[in-house]
Amino acid sequence: MKYAILITTLVALPTASLAQSGRAGADVETLVKLGPRVAGTPVMAKASDYLEAEYRKAGYTTQIQTFTYSRFEDLGSSLTAGKSKITGLPLSGSVAGKVDAPLVVVPNVGRPEDFARVDVKGAIAVVQRGEIRFSEKVQNASTAGAVAVAIVNDRSGKLAASLGGGVSKIPVLALSREQGSALLQSSQTQQPATLHVNTRQRQVTGRNVVAHLPGIARPQILLGAHYDSVPGAPGANDNASGTAVVLEIARRISKTPLAKQTWFVAFDGEEDGLHGSKAFVQTAQPQFISSLKAMLNFDMVGVNSSLRVSGTPQLTARAKAAQSELYTSESYSGSDHASFAAAKVPVLFFHRGREPNYHTPNDKQVDSNLLDETVSVGLEIVEQLL
Structure with a gap:
């Protein structure tokens, strides 16, 4: 639909020509x-x-x-659960670190009420992408006691994202939907895992x-x-x-x-x-x-x-x-x-x-x-x- 804004004319704006269109x-x-x-x-x-x-x-x-x-650059980050090693992308602004902890799947997208439904203290929280900012998901996870966060994309392809200029207190890794879908199954909860965010800062x-x-x-x-x-x-x-x-x-x-x-x-x-x-x-x-x-x-x-x-x-x-x-x-x-x-x-x-x-x-x-x-x-x- 075209938008026609009705205003008091101050200046006669030129009408777009065919050459200008496109x-x-x-x-x-x-x-x-x-x-x-x-x-x-x-x-x-x-x-x-x-x-x-x-x-x-x-x-x-x-x-x-x-x-x-300073930009965060990935040097090879991953999540290992059982015999599976998944390559992921750290969110720009994620603190580097290696965490050994059980996986806990958080229902929905990581709002405070979602974390209230599960115990993520000392765990790697697995949340879905969507609806709220990445920084909010991570803050909610940290407040609930999680030691790391894995965010699973809700669409095909890798997820390259930022925490919006801040730096997280815990490691945060983004996984593709294809790679992370299995982790969202409830059967994966409490499975031992290792999340490794390997980054450096470059000017x-x-x-x-x-x-x-x-x-x-x-x-x-x-x-x-x-x-x-x-x-x-x-x-x-x-x-x-x-x-x-x-x-x-x-x-x-x-x-x-x-x-x-x-x-x-x-x-x-x-x-x-x-x-x-x-x-x-x-x-x-x-x-x-x-x-x-x-x-x-x-x-x-x-x-x-x-x-x-x-x-x-x-x-x-x-x-x-x-x-x-x-x-x-x-x-x-x-x-x-x-x-x-x-x-x-x-x-x-x-x-x-x-x-x-x-x-x-x-x-x-x-x-x-x-x-x-x-x-x-x-x-x-x-x-x-x-």
Whole structure:
């Protein structure tokens, strides 16, 4: 369904031509062809070069903001139960360690009430992925007395995930659905097992791509999207889609007064814990932050039909008033807008929810029509806010 937002016209926005339609989809294809865009890799340098060149073609000046942080890297982690040894992926932010303890299957997805149904004290808790954040599952397990956690994916493929920038008190290992399904059987409870999270920390240099018209030092609006992906995932929907939408909005408004009040940023290091957006906010001048009326973040907007907007209540209310059928909610967590919300900047988060190819090697395609739809919605909301 197309979204038509009714607003008071401030600027005559250009209607998309046939040449413009599908342009965001072409940007996604270009980024995907580069391969997984993992922070600190040569592929990310190529991706940032591409984005810089495209913004410059549209008439913007660009800068590369570099920053460093520590990344967890897997050196070979596994779960051994009986005669079976399962290779898993530690969640980014998991403490390293080797634990010998019985397995205890936790019903459902790891809420406090789920842990209340079983005794996991001194055990390796086995929980399913879904519904609540990984960090919540791990915190609930630790509070209940578990000494390690194994999270079983609820869809095909490996699970590459993060604890959101924090560091766990206990080792956390992610298992594919194919590998971990047997562990979810109640017969596996209390079976002796060994969970080994073998990781190291490595210094990584990230690259934020910043674009704006020359001389614009205090914008009122900042549009952003992360352009990194998790290891092994081409990252079409997560998040070449949002990156392409922000780039296309920049192209469309480059010759209008809106561009004189707007900055655009492609953030690096989001998948490892919002590092790019945190670095941007932490190094920005106080006057820059205080000048912002809103930060609009686009993440995973190329798959699934329903566009959702969440964020600061006054902004989501304006979005809802403009389009009654637009799904809105209040939420600050989960993506780069959270870094701005923490600095008291009003935020809007555009997304379409998770889909089966999330964080997998199959995240290769998006619906170009959905990208164009998101561009149109974003354009009109930017106009409304200014």
